[in-house]
Every structure is written in C-alpha cells, then in structure tokens.
Amino acid sequence: MPATIISTRKALRQWHLYLFVVPSLLLIGTFCYYPAISAIIHSFFDWQGSDQMQFLGLDNFKRALTDPILRQSFGTMCILVVANFFKMVPAILLAVVIHRLISDKWQYWYRVLLIVPMVVPGLVSLFIWKFFFDPNLGIINNAFDLLHIKHMLVWLDVNWFHSGTFRMDAPISWLSEPRLIIPSLIFWGFPWVGAVSVFIFLAGLQGIGTEVYEAAELDGASPFQKFTHIELPLIMTQVRLNVILMMIGALQDYGLQFMLLGGNGGAGMKGMVPGLWMFNRAFLAGEFGYACSIGIILFFLILLMTYINNKYIRVDK
Amino acid sequence: MNREKILNTVGFTLLGLCFLSALYSVIFRSVRDADPNLITIRFAHWQLEGGLRGTFDDLARQYEKICADRGQKVRVEQVTIPESVFGNWVLTQLVGGTAPQIIELGSMHIDRKARFFESLSGYVNEPNPYNAGTPLAGLPWRNTFVDGMLSTYDKDLLDYYSVPLSLFTVRLFYNKPLYEKIFGQDAPPPKDYRDFVRVCLAIQQYGQEHGLGIVPVAGSKYNEGQLTGRIAGSQTQKLNDRLNRKRTASVDGNELYVSYLREQWGPRSPEIISSLRLTQSFYQFFQPGFQQVDRDSGTLYFIQSRCVFICTGSWDNTSFRIQAPFEIGVCDLPLPTKDDPEYGQYMKGPFPELSRTVGMGFGIVRGTPHTDMALDFLKFLTSYRGSEYFTKHSGWLPAIMNVPVDDQLKPFEPHMDGYPNGFGLALPASNNQAVLMDNTAYLLQKYPDSPEAFLEAYEQLDAFSAITNDLKLWLAAARRSIVRADTLLAANRALARGGSGIDSSAGRKFYELLEQQIQTEADAYSYEMEMTQIWKERVKP
Amino acid sequence: MSDNSIHAVAALQAVGSKRGSDWPKHLVIWLILALQLLPLYMMFQISFKDNTEFLTNPWFPLLPWHWHFDNFVYGVKLIGPYIGNTVFIATVSASCTIFLATLAAYFFARYKMPLSNVLWSIFLVLMLLPAIANIVPLFMLLKSMNLLNTLQALIVIGMAGGQVFNTFILRNFIEDLPKDLFEAAEIDGASHFQQIINIVVPMSAPIIGTLFILSFLGQWNDFMMPLIILRDRELFTLGVGLVYLNGEYVKQWGQIMSAFMVASIPLIIIFLFCMKLFVRGLAAGAVKG
Structure with a gap:
C-alpha cells in the first residue's frame, strides 16, 4: 500500500493526523533522547551524582583510553563476540534438522519444546546455571567426574599446558579461577539454542521447496552436501542478522556478568565487560561522569556495528 | 481452529x-x-542471618506501639538487602534521594558519609530517654555503649555518624560430636596455632583411615578471610608499633599509606612475608577449591558434617544453631604463641577485641523526612530494654553496657587484654590498591607452598601509583569536608553572635566544630606535604 | 483467516526429504533439546527435595510419594507477592507499547505528510542509540520526575524502549495491507480510530500478538532496571525478588528451586493455553525480522 501523500497546505487542515505520533515521540524524546544528550554532556564533567559538577574537558575520555581495566574488558568482550560465531552452530544444525523432518506434527512439537525455556524467566535460568557451575554441588563438575572428562583435562593440563588450572585433588573452580572465567562465560547456556534464533533460521529455510531436495537426491547429494549447497546459502542473510544481533547484545549486556561474578567481574576481573565497568563506576564508585563517558564510547562502537549491519543486510536485499 | x-x-x-x-x-x-498522618520509618541493613530479622520486626512492632500510646501513627519497616548488592543499592538510593531514613553503614567511604549522613555529635551527650528506670538512666547516650561509642567515631571526619547495635567477635566453631568422635569424649578444643595444626593433621589422617571425605576446616573466600585475616595480623604487631607516629592504639590507614610510599614497609618486609606464609599454612586444611565457593556453600559444608571446623563471627551463631543437626562448640582463634619458633618473633601477643568489634552501626540519612523520629527509633533500639530484648531473641551480643547475656553467648564475649593487632598487605579503606590485591591474591592459594608467585605478580603492578591515588582520594574527600564544615562553622558562629552568646549551644557547637576543623585541616595539610615530598624524592634520582 | 496467518502457517509445512527414515534426525533433535531443557528438568526435580536428598541423589527425581511439597509453601511465600507486581507492569507496559506503536505505525504507513520523513528518522536513529549509554542520566531523570521507587517508572521506560522496534515492524505490516480496504472504510465514513480497530488490528492480529508477547517477556525478564529503581519490598518485581533470594545466606536448594518454579509457572500456564499463538507468532515474527 503506497502512502497517501498530503501536501503542506492540506496538512495544515489535517494537522490532527500528527497526534498519532505525538505520544510515541514524547516518550522517546523524554526517555531516550534527553538521557542520551545528558550523557554526552555529563561525560565532560566530574560528576558525583549531586548538583555540583566540575568541567573536565576530555579528561574522562583520556582516562578511559588509558584505563587498563576498560581495555581488558574490551578484550574480554571481543572474545565473547568471536565465541558467538561458534555458538550459532547448534542452532543452525537444529534448524536444518527440524526443517528436514517429514512429519509436520513433529516439526510443530519441536518448536513448542524450543519455546518452553523461553517462558522461564531469564534470571531463573541464569541462577540455575550459576548453580551448575558450583564446584562442589554443581552439575558440571559432577558430570565431568562421571564421564572422566576431568581426567582428560587434568592430563592435558599436566602434559601440555602446565598452567595448573586443572588438578585432580581439587574440583574445577569455574567461576573463581581467573583462567576459567571466560571459558565459563562462553560455555554458559550450552547448547545455546535460543528459540528466536532457531526460528529465524527456520524462516530462512522455508523458501526451499521439496522439489529442490528431490533434485539434489537424484544427483546423489549427501546430507552434508545438501547443507552446504542448498541450505547454508539460503540462510546466510539470517546468519548475518544473527551475528549482528549477538554482537550488539554482547556489547550491551552485563547483567549476566553482574549476577554470575558480581560487580567487580570476578577473580582478576577477568569477567569484566565494558557495560559492567560502566555500571560499576556509576553505581559502586559513584563516578557518574566517568561512567557516562564509557557509555558514550560504547555508543559509538554500537553505531559502527549497526552501520556494518545495515550495509550488509541492504546488499543482500 | x-x-x-x-x-x-x-x-x-x-x-x-x-x-x-x-x-x-x-x-x-x-x-x-496515602494516609497523611502515618509516619513511615525505614531501616536498611544486609544482615540476612537467621534470627535477626524476626527480632528486628518484633522491636519495630514494640516501637510502633509506644508511638501509638503517645498518639503518633508510626510504621517501621525493615528493608533487607543482600550483601552482594548492598553497595550499589545504598549508593543508588542516596543519590536518587529515595534512601530510607536509617542505613547500616559498614565501611563507607568518608566522602559519602560526610555528604549523605547526619552527624550525631549533637545528640550523643544527652541521656537516652528510653533508659529511664533502668540501671543506665541519666547516663549520656554515648556512655551507655560498651566502648563509649569509640568505634563509631570517625577519626577523619571527627564526628559520630552511626549508632552501633551489636558486638561482633570471630571464633572457631566446631562440630562437637564429630570432634569428640575423633579425639574422645570431652576433648578440649585446640588452644593455639601449633595445637590447631596438630588437630587438623589428625583429622586428615582420621578421614583417610576411615575412608571418610572429611576435611579439617570448611572454607570459602569469606570464611577463609575471617580466619587468616585476623591471625596473619599477629605478624605485623611489632611493625605496627614502629610505624605508629601518632601513638594511637593502632596505625590508621593514612599512616600505612604514607609509610608504604616511604618504603618503610612493603610486600617484601619480613613481617609481611611471614604473615603471608602463615596465611598459606592454613590452606592445606580447607577443602580443595575453597576460594571459589560462596559463604553459603562453606556453611553448607559445615552443616553437612563434612568438616570439623569453620571460622566465622558471632553473627552466624544463630543461623548455625537453627540449621545444624548437631551440637556446636565454640573456641578462640588459633593464634601462634609468642615463643612459636616460626611465627613468634614478630608478635607481641594476643590482641584485645573491643576496639574493632562493636558493629552494625546504623546511620541517619540527611534530608530524609522525619529524621527526628528515626533518631528516636535508634534510641529505642539502643536502650537497655531494647538491647535486652534484642540479644535475648536474636542471639547476637548487645552493644549496650551491663545487658545480661545468655550462657550460650558467653564464649563470644570479647577479650579485653592484649596488644593491638597488626595489618595485612591489603590496605584498609583502599580503592586502587585493593584492585591490585584482588587481581593477584588467588596466586597465594594456587601456589600454597610459598608466597613467591604472588609477590612476583604483585610487584609487576604499580602499587606506588595505586596507593598514591588512594591517598589523593582521601585528601580530596578531606578537602571537601573542610569546605562543608566551613559553612556549618559560619552558621554556628552567626547564631552564637546573634544574641544567644558563646555559652549557648550554638556557641559550644561552634568551638567543638572549630577544634575538629583545625584537626582535619592539619591532618590533610601534613599528608599533602608529605606526599609531595615523597614524589619529589621519587622523581629526583 | 487473514493473509498473514496463512503465510505464517505455511512456514510450518514440511519441505524436507521424502526419502529415508526420520529417526536419526529425531535423535539429533532430542539430544540438543535434552541438553537445552536440562536446567528446567533439574529445577523441577530438585524443587521436591530437601538438602540431604539433593546431596545424596542430585540427578534423578524422587518417587512422587517422597516429594516435599512444603518446599512450595516457601516458594510461594518468597516469590508469590512479586508475581502480582510483575504481571501488572508487564501487562500495562506491553499493551500501552503496542497501542502507541500501532498509532504511530498507522500514521507512517498511510500518510506521507510534511515532516513525516524527519519524524521517521527520529525513530530510526534511535535504533542505533544503545540504551546502555543512557542508564545513568535516565536514573537522574527519573529522580527529578519523582518516579524512583515506583512501578510507573518501569512501565514508562518499557514503553519508551519498545516504541521504535514495534513501530518499525508494524509499519512494514500495515504498508502491506491492501489500500482498498481503507478507502472503502473511508467512504463509509469511518474515522481513523475505527479504521485501526476494524482493519489494522484484525488484519495484523498475529504480528500484534507476537509483539505483545515479546514486549511482555522483555518486561517479565528485566531485572537491572527494577534493581536500580525499586526500593520497597512491596513493589519488587520477580527479577529483584530473585536477585534478593539468591543473596540469602542460608541456602536450601530445594526451596530455592521451588521458588524458581513458582516464578516460572504463570507464564508456563499461559503458554500451555496459547501455545499455537506463541509458535505461530514467533514464526511469523521471524519471517519478518
């Protein structure tokens, strides 16, 4: 449906049409734009949350650039972002396999099962996972002992890495051994099949008709070849979309780290991510001005990501 | 469809x-x-241990009733926040202006204390009206506390900001049936460090012989700190005396900062190395991986009889007794003796507990509605009767003098004699140096045979700048509080001059404040000078 | 049935291979799903145990006649009061968000007025503005509006945050609706509101349902904002309640897990009834997204 064009003259008579957007505009003006502008302004000040502020110029940003903790937190975040690429694999696999099922009924019920974890509050699954990581009571160590994975890890550590991270006489301390914090954060939520991402992939796959598969089968294509030649190309757009969504998520999210590791990002601050550091400076140290400047830096990074995102997605469409 | x-x-x-x-x-x-006549008083704290919340609720109801008898409609609400989010909760509430009237202070930064909390010196010399008809009647409020409120006096701000409610001591708890099973009926608990080591080794051996998975001590990051933090302090008792220029009972934080910067002591001082070694010597007795687990997992370990000892404070006493299906014994911390071949040389002896044990201080937030009512509620809580009820029902020690204590609380009563305890490498009230310690402390546990790995990692970091920054933060805060006090001084002076005279309360207040102000200024000035001097010396060669 | 829901149901039709058996695929799916559902299974079975039973037998459920239903008494006591607040916030916030977004989307989809491009870019730019940079000033703003420690604050923030995404999706949808419908309605003298209620809402019901569910879930799961904004226990949402529950010193895992169960039950019940709507809504949403 093309939009009805209304000229300036006519618009004066039909001004009440603008009322349809006014509430939304007011809301985003007050609660999105105003704070954003305020954040930009305050990032140039030493601001402790009171009415008094001291102008600092670019000092907050200079401090941020030399802040070793902020630098380390960006490193951590990059690792988490890269890990997200691999974390998509189970979701793609699951989507492809569900898509290839013959039975409609099963397809439907698997979707239902996928949504079930989604209706459980995020914090509940977060705390259950925190409990899984508990060194003494947790399930992960329990399972690793049962399946002798721990023996393997200790053996690898003793013979290859010599880091002393894994020891036979001690339970694996997932969240307090600095070397294991990042792997734990990556492992968190295994097998990483969120309903939304699987559904996005499934939506991409639905364009493939039965005849394409039949043709492929006549050519004697193996299941894996079918994947690389038919399915993967078709969902590349969705994969990209997912990557960007995940990256932006990784840049913004700090609730997970805050709840799993506390406001200081765990031992050696290894789990510190930029968002958490911002939160920490603002609401633990009271350095609101500095926190704003970290926020601004994050904003520009996300802007860059979104730009890249738009560029790629546009090309595909 | x-x-x-x-x-x-x-x-x-x-x-x-x-x-x-x-x-x-x-x-x-x-x-x-929406009831306009209702006054709501809220008090916030992080003590989620068993027994306490119920007692506070009871006291709140009693207070409401007293107020109702006076014709006031008051509701007292208890706000409990877990320790893990308490810090940011308090800051958010203070900055947001939604803070409750009464907040437990803990180790709050002086800057924040001065900015947000009511100074109490104006009230502490008046008697507590709720003590009428009790042995404490007529005594100034301050003198009804066991330590005369010394421990809540802020040495930097020269003022009182909180009212303590309880007394805390740290003890070794042990599983009595299990202990007696290993060492025989009525076996005495370990009396000093060597004895403790012997007992622990015996427990380990017993566990192996009987194929039981028991370890001597339940550990967690929290419980470990309670034990080793205090015991390791014994190694710096003599150093403490040497660094103490002001001749106070124990060196205050800034003195430690400055002497560290002057390289009068450091991570390689023999006393510090010895305290690190002593700390590490305990690690073999905890369950493996203890550094990682939370306080509650450590507790669970103890409750499930998977270990014999746990070290924690009197605040856990009630929780433990509620949860544990066995009888709990309590004994003193296993300190080394003065003639200990390894750890005796830097020690002076056992330390008195009073100076650091009066705690759970509640402060009043400035600018909140009905602060007078909040203060009145605190007076009720710290009255003889309030305190009596508090200790009887919560199982926590009272901070008020002469209040009778239950028999089961007797082992927790503080020791009064001894020598000031020392300090550790983690400096008190530090912001920047604490981060360095946080980053490296795990190495002590990872290589428990020697502190070398930790020391090397620590020395890689720039402790000098970190501590300078800590000192600078303190100076900045002191300067801010000087400016703030100037306004108060001027106001009181104007009041005193404007007719009421020097002998009036405003006049008295003026001179008190003036004295405090001079002291703060002198302190700030001397530290500032010293810091510049140290920096000059550093830069010159 | 509308055009779009036919579209959505089509997404569910199998187009896989017709040759060979399905059981290896089922195996793969069950393996992944089992791992994915493991946390829920653990939550469910531990919630019926006390600490001793849990320690001796962490993996397998107890026989039903050994179940500790008293855990749930604790669970309801600990978490129950917060559910009301959360339902209130999530429902109000999600409905208002969708309502306002529909209005705005209707405007943008149907008319091209002077300034409407500028206004649209105001929306679009916001898609780039991450909420994270705002949190500190937003807090100060709420303070000066006296909204701290109120449920309204959470509702309003949720509404503001949801405007852009929802308007964006709804505009795309409304643009795809046939123009004749609107024209016919206008000839009949229908006002804009009548057009929205009689044409837009029924025609885009699935997408509105999906967006409602997503907004609702977003509010239901949020915990950082409530943690910063709320002070009084009686105002707490589920998120804050769970954080506080996790901070208790005395951990009885059975009770904690039962509290988690209680926190999950309301949505699970609604989900059981509206399963098809969820599935179809999400599938349709994914097609568009």
Whole structure:
C-alpha cells in the first residue's frame, strides 16, 4: 500500500493526523533522547551524582583510553563476540534438522519444546546455571567426574599446558579461577539454542521447496552436501542478522556478568565487560561522569556495528 | 481452529484475571499508603542471618506501639538487602534521594558519609530517654555503649555518624560430636596455632583411615578471610608499633599509606612475608577449591558434617544453631604463641577485641523526612530494654553496657587484654590498591607452598601509583569536608553572635566544630606535604 | 483467516526429504533439546527435595510419594507477592507499547505528510542509540520526575524502549495491507480510530500478538532496571525478588528451586493455553525480522 501523500497546505487542515505520533515521540524524546544528550554532556564533567559538577574537558575520555581495566574488558568482550560465531552452530544444525523432518506434527512439537525455556524467566535460568557451575554441588563438575572428562583435562593440563588450572585433588573452580572465567562465560547456556534464533533460521529455510531436495537426491547429494549447497546459502542473510544481533547484545549486556561474578567481574576481573565497568563506576564508585563517558564510547562502537549491519543486510536485499 | 480459539481465550482470560488481581493489590496499596498522618520509618541493613530479622520486626512492632500510646501513627519497616548488592543499592538510593531514613553503614567511604549522613555529635551527650528506670538512666547516650561509642567515631571526619547495635567477635566453631568422635569424649578444643595444626593433621589422617571425605576446616573466600585475616595480623604487631607516629592504639590507614610510599614497609618486609606464609599454612586444611565457593556453600559444608571446623563471627551463631543437626562448640582463634619458633618473633601477643568489634552501626540519612523520629527509633533500639530484648531473641551480643547475656553467648564475649593487632598487605579503606590485591591474591592459594608467585605478580603492578591515588582520594574527600564544615562553622558562629552568646549551644557547637576543623585541616595539610615530598624524592634520582 | 496467518502457517509445512527414515534426525533433535531443557528438568526435580536428598541423589527425581511439597509453601511465600507486581507492569507496559506503536505505525504507513520523513528518522536513529549509554542520566531523570521507587517508572521506560522496534515492524505490516480496504472504510465514513480497530488490528492480529508477547517477556525478564529503581519490598518485581533470594545466606536448594518454579509457572500456564499463538507468532515474527 503506497502512502497517501498530503501536501503542506492540506496538512495544515489535517494537522490532527500528527497526534498519532505525538505520544510515541514524547516518550522517546523524554526517555531516550534527553538521557542520551545528558550523557554526552555529563561525560565532560566530574560528576558525583549531586548538583555540583566540575568541567573536565576530555579528561574522562583520556582516562578511559588509558584505563587498563576498560581495555581488558574490551578484550574480554571481543572474545565473547568471536565465541558467538561458534555458538550459532547448534542452532543452525537444529534448524536444518527440524526443517528436514517429514512429519509436520513433529516439526510443530519441536518448536513448542524450543519455546518452553523461553517462558522461564531469564534470571531463573541464569541462577540455575550459576548453580551448575558450583564446584562442589554443581552439575558440571559432577558430570565431568562421571564421564572422566576431568581426567582428560587434568592430563592435558599436566602434559601440555602446565598452567595448573586443572588438578585432580581439587574440583574445577569455574567461576573463581581467573583462567576459567571466560571459558565459563562462553560455555554458559550450552547448547545455546535460543528459540528466536532457531526460528529465524527456520524462516530462512522455508523458501526451499521439496522439489529442490528431490533434485539434489537424484544427483546423489549427501546430507552434508545438501547443507552446504542448498541450505547454508539460503540462510546466510539470517546468519548475518544473527551475528549482528549477538554482537550488539554482547556489547550491551552485563547483567549476566553482574549476577554470575558480581560487580567487580570476578577473580582478576577477568569477567569484566565494558557495560559492567560502566555500571560499576556509576553505581559502586559513584563516578557518574566517568561512567557516562564509557557509555558514550560504547555508543559509538554500537553505531559502527549497526552501520556494518545495515550495509550488509541492504546488499543482500 | 475453534479449539485453539477457546484455548487462547482461556489463556488470555487467565492473564486478565492475574492482571485484575495485581491491579487490585496495587491500588489497594496506594490507598493504604496515602494516609497523611502515618509516619513511615525505614531501616536498611544486609544482615540476612537467621534470627535477626524476626527480632528486628518484633522491636519495630514494640516501637510502633509506644508511638501509638503517645498518639503518633508510626510504621517501621525493615528493608533487607543482600550483601552482594548492598553497595550499589545504598549508593543508588542516596543519590536518587529515595534512601530510607536509617542505613547500616559498614565501611563507607568518608566522602559519602560526610555528604549523605547526619552527624550525631549533637545528640550523643544527652541521656537516652528510653533508659529511664533502668540501671543506665541519666547516663549520656554515648556512655551507655560498651566502648563509649569509640568505634563509631570517625577519626577523619571527627564526628559520630552511626549508632552501633551489636558486638561482633570471630571464633572457631566446631562440630562437637564429630570432634569428640575423633579425639574422645570431652576433648578440649585446640588452644593455639601449633595445637590447631596438630588437630587438623589428625583429622586428615582420621578421614583417610576411615575412608571418610572429611576435611579439617570448611572454607570459602569469606570464611577463609575471617580466619587468616585476623591471625596473619599477629605478624605485623611489632611493625605496627614502629610505624605508629601518632601513638594511637593502632596505625590508621593514612599512616600505612604514607609509610608504604616511604618504603618503610612493603610486600617484601619480613613481617609481611611471614604473615603471608602463615596465611598459606592454613590452606592445606580447607577443602580443595575453597576460594571459589560462596559463604553459603562453606556453611553448607559445615552443616553437612563434612568438616570439623569453620571460622566465622558471632553473627552466624544463630543461623548455625537453627540449621545444624548437631551440637556446636565454640573456641578462640588459633593464634601462634609468642615463643612459636616460626611465627613468634614478630608478635607481641594476643590482641584485645573491643576496639574493632562493636558493629552494625546504623546511620541517619540527611534530608530524609522525619529524621527526628528515626533518631528516636535508634534510641529505642539502643536502650537497655531494647538491647535486652534484642540479644535475648536474636542471639547476637548487645552493644549496650551491663545487658545480661545468655550462657550460650558467653564464649563470644570479647577479650579485653592484649596488644593491638597488626595489618595485612591489603590496605584498609583502599580503592586502587585493593584492585591490585584482588587481581593477584588467588596466586597465594594456587601456589600454597610459598608466597613467591604472588609477590612476583604483585610487584609487576604499580602499587606506588595505586596507593598514591588512594591517598589523593582521601585528601580530596578531606578537602571537601573542610569546605562543608566551613559553612556549618559560619552558621554556628552567626547564631552564637546573634544574641544567644558563646555559652549557648550554638556557641559550644561552634568551638567543638572549630577544634575538629583545625584537626582535619592539619591532618590533610601534613599528608599533602608529605606526599609531595615523597614524589619529589621519587622523581629526583 | 487473514493473509498473514496463512503465510505464517505455511512456514510450518514440511519441505524436507521424502526419502529415508526420520529417526536419526529425531535423535539429533532430542539430544540438543535434552541438553537445552536440562536446567528446567533439574529445577523441577530438585524443587521436591530437601538438602540431604539433593546431596545424596542430585540427578534423578524422587518417587512422587517422597516429594516435599512444603518446599512450595516457601516458594510461594518468597516469590508469590512479586508475581502480582510483575504481571501488572508487564501487562500495562506491553499493551500501552503496542497501542502507541500501532498509532504511530498507522500514521507512517498511510500518510506521507510534511515532516513525516524527519519524524521517521527520529525513530530510526534511535535504533542505533544503545540504551546502555543512557542508564545513568535516565536514573537522574527519573529522580527529578519523582518516579524512583515506583512501578510507573518501569512501565514508562518499557514503553519508551519498545516504541521504535514495534513501530518499525508494524509499519512494514500495515504498508502491506491492501489500500482498498481503507478507502472503502473511508467512504463509509469511518474515522481513523475505527479504521485501526476494524482493519489494522484484525488484519495484523498475529504480528500484534507476537509483539505483545515479546514486549511482555522483555518486561517479565528485566531485572537491572527494577534493581536500580525499586526500593520497597512491596513493589519488587520477580527479577529483584530473585536477585534478593539468591543473596540469602542460608541456602536450601530445594526451596530455592521451588521458588524458581513458582516464578516460572504463570507464564508456563499461559503458554500451555496459547501455545499455537506463541509458535505461530514467533514464526511469523521471524519471517519478518
């Protein structure tokens, strides 16, 4: 449906049409734009949350650039972002396999099962996972002992890495051994099949008709070849979309780290991510001005990501 | 399709019903809160240990009743926040202006204390009206506390900001049946460090012989700190004396900063190395991986009889007794003796507990409504009768003099004699140096045979700048509080001059404040000078 | 049935291979799903145990006649009061968000007025503005509006945050609706509101349902904002309640897990009834997204 064009003259008579957007505009003006502008302004000040502020110029940003903790937190975040690429694999696999099922009924019920974890509050699954990581009571160590994975890890550590991270006489301390914090954060939520991402992939796959598969089968294509030649190309757009969504998520999210590791990002601050550091400076140290400047830096990074995102997605469409 | 429609309708109807009931409770609540005559007093703390919350609730009800008898409609609400989020909760509430009237202070930064909390020196010399008719009647409020409120006096701000409610001591708890099973009926608990080591080794051996998975001590990051932090302090007792220029009972934080910067002591001082070694010597007795687990997992370990000892404070006493299915014994911390071949040389002897044990200080937030009422409630809590009820029902020690204590609390009563305890490498009230310690402390546990790995990692970091920054933060805060006090001084002076005279309360207050101000200024000035000097010396060669 | 829901249901039709058996695929799916559902299974079975039973037998459920239903008494006591607040916030916030977004989307989809491009870019730019940079000033703003420690604050923030995404999606949808419908309605003298209610809402019901569910879930799961904004226990949402529950010193895992169960039950019940709507809504949403 093309939009009805209304000229300036006519618009004066039909001004009440603008009322349809006014509430939304007011809301985003007050609660999105105003704070954003305020954040930009305050990032140039030493601001402790009171009415008094001291102008600092670019000092907050200079401090941020030399802040070793902020630098380390960006490193951590990059690792988490890269890990997200691999974390998509189970979701793609699951989507492809569900898509290839013959039975409609099963397809439907698997979707239902996928949504079930989604209706459980995020914090509940977060705390259950925190409990899984508990060194003494947790399930992960329990399972690793049962399946002798721990023996393997200790053996690898003793013979290859010599880091002393894994020891036979001690339970694996997932969240307090600095070397294991990042792997734990990556492992968190295994097998990483969120309903939304699987559904996005499934939506991409639905364009493939039965005849394409039949043709492929006549050519004697193996299941894996079918994947690389038919399915993967078709969902590349969705994969990209997912990557960007995940990256932006990784840049913004700090609730997970805050709840799993506390406001200081765990031992050696290894789990510190930029968002958490911002939160920490603002609401633990009271350095609101500095926190704003970290926020601004994050904003520009996300802007860059979104730009890249738009560029790629546009090309595909 | 039809069936689906029905199901959908049912689902959304359920949601609608939920919503309606929620709406009802929200509206009902706002109607109830709208009563203009009702004064609500809130007090916030992080003590989620068993037994305490109920007692506080009882006391709050009693206070409400007293107020009702006076014709005031008061509601007292207890706000409990877990320790893990307490720090940011308090800051958010203070900055946001929604803070409750009464907040437990803990180790709050002086800057924040001065900015947000009411100074109490004006009130502490008056008697507590709720003590009328008790042995403490007529005594100035300050003198009804066991330590005369010394421990809540802020040496930097020269003022009182909180009222303590309880007394804390740290003890070794042990599983009595298990202990007696290993060492025989009525075996005495370990009396010093060597004895403790012997006992622990015996427990380990017993565990192996009987194929039991028991370890001597339940550990967690929290419980470990309680034990080793105090015991390791014994190694710096003599150093403590040497660094003490002001001749106070124990060196204050700034003195430690400056002497560290002057390289009068450091991570390689023999005393510090010895304290690190002593700390590490305990690690073999905890369960493996203890550094990682939370306080509650450590507790669980103890409750489940998987270990014999746990070290924690009197605040856990009630929780433990509620949870543990066995009798709990309590004994003193296993300190080394002065003639200990390895750890005796830097020690002076056992330390008195009073100076650091009066705790759970509640402060009053400035600018909140009904602060007078909040203060009155604190007076009620710290009255003889309030304190008596408090200790009897919570199982916590009272901070008020002469209040009778239960027999089971007797082992927790503080020791009064001894020599000041020392300090550790983690400096008190530090912001920047604490981060360095946080980053490296795990190495002590990872290589428990020697502190070398930790020391090397620590020395890689720039402790000098970190501590300078800590000192600078303190100086900045001191300067801010000087400016703030100037306003108060001017106001009181104007009041005193404007007719009421020097002998009036404003006049007295003026001279008190003036004296404090001079002291703060002198302190700030001397540290500032010293810091510049140190920096010059550093830069020159 | 509308055009779009036909579209959505089509997404569910199998187009896989017709040759060979399905059981290896089922195996793969069950393996992944089992791992994915493991946390829920653990939550469910531990919630019926006390600490001793849990320690001796962490993996397998107890026989039903050994179940500790008293855990749930604790669970309801600990978490129950917060559910009401959360339902209130999530429902109000999600409905208002969708309502306002529909209005705005209707405007943008149907008319091209002077300034409407500028206004649209105001929306679009916001898609780039991450909420994270705002949190500190937003807090100060709420303070000066006296909204701290109120449920309204959470509702309003949720509404503001949801405007852009929802308007964006709804505009795309409304643009795809046939123009004749609107024209016919206008000839009949229908006002804009009548057009929205009689044409837009029924025609885009699935997408509105999906967006409602997503907004609702977003509010239901949020915990950072409530943690910063709320002070009084009686105002707490589920998120804050769970954080506080996790901070208790005395951990009885059975009770904690039962509290988690209680926190999950309301949505699970609604989900059981509206399962098809969820699935179809999400599938349709994914097609568009």
